[in-house]
Amino acid sequence: MSLLFRALTPEDLAAMQALENQAHTHPWTRQTLASSFGARYFTGSLWTAATSLEPKGTLQGYFVADKVLDESTLMNICVAPSAQRQGLGRQLMTHYLRLCRERDITQHWLEVRASNIGAQALYAAMDYQEYSVRHDYYPTAKGWEDAVLMAFKVYD
Numbered sequence: 001m002s003l004l005f006r007a008l009t010p011e012d013l014a015a016m017q018a019l020e021n022q023a024h025t026h027p028w029t030r031q032t033l034a035s036s037f038g039a040r041y042f043t044g045s046l047w048t049a050a051t052s053l054e055p056k057g058t059l060q061g062y063f064v065a066d067k068v069l070d071e072s073t074l075m076n077i078c079v080a081p082s083a084q085r086q087g088l089g090r091q092l093m094t095h096y097l098r099l100c101r102e103r104d105i106t107q108h109w110l111e112v113r114a115s116n117i118g119a120q121a122l123y124a125a126m127d128y129q130e131y132s133v134r135h136d137y138y139p140t141a142k143g144w145e146d147a148v149l150m151a152f153k154v155y156d
């Protein structure tokens, strides 16, 4: 599959929402997705090439991250269920870390549901390590679950 990287724009919101709803157990709302275009955020996405049926191509995955001084938190990353386990998550993470380097970011953080073993495996494969646990941080259908806080590289 030939894929193109680019930043997301507000015109992509409908495609983001469709993918978000497919990929996540607790998808972001349209309002939260729209906030990804605020000044402190940056994004990246992977698209299949344009065709006559899909003139913009099809969104296969994206991430949303913020930048505060020299720190970044990866706020969201997802890959279309039909395209998972084909290396796209790793490509998005590599792209994200490259954009961080370009922005002189030296501290990289993320939070992930304790039950989300697949995402944690991706982050570990990208050299993230567990930093701490926030207890009862995320809502679930039955109550709450812990968040695992992970860091890529932190300079003391």
Ligand SMILES: CC(C)(COP(=O)(O)OP(=O)(O)OC[C@H]1O[C@@H](n2cnc3c(N)ncnc32)[C@H](O)[C@@H]1OP(=O)(O)O)[C@@H](O)C(=O)NCCC(=O)NCCS
Pocket: 023, 024, 076, 077, 078, 079, 080, 083, 084, 085, 086, 087, 088, 089, 090, 091, 111, 112, 113, 116, 117, 118, 119, 121, 122, 123, 125
């Ligand atoms: C997490 C997610 C982005 C991974 O994307 P992906 O394209 O499937 O990941 P990749 O194919 O690049 O996987 C790279 C490596 O991560 C690990 N990995 C990824 N998904 C995994 C899973 N479900 N189980 C175990 N390991 C997994 C593996 O080590 C994998 O390498 P391998 O396939 O050679 O074994 C994707 O599963 C997803 O969108 N999940 C739903 C949304 C989500 O949970 N986002 C994270 C919120 S914090």
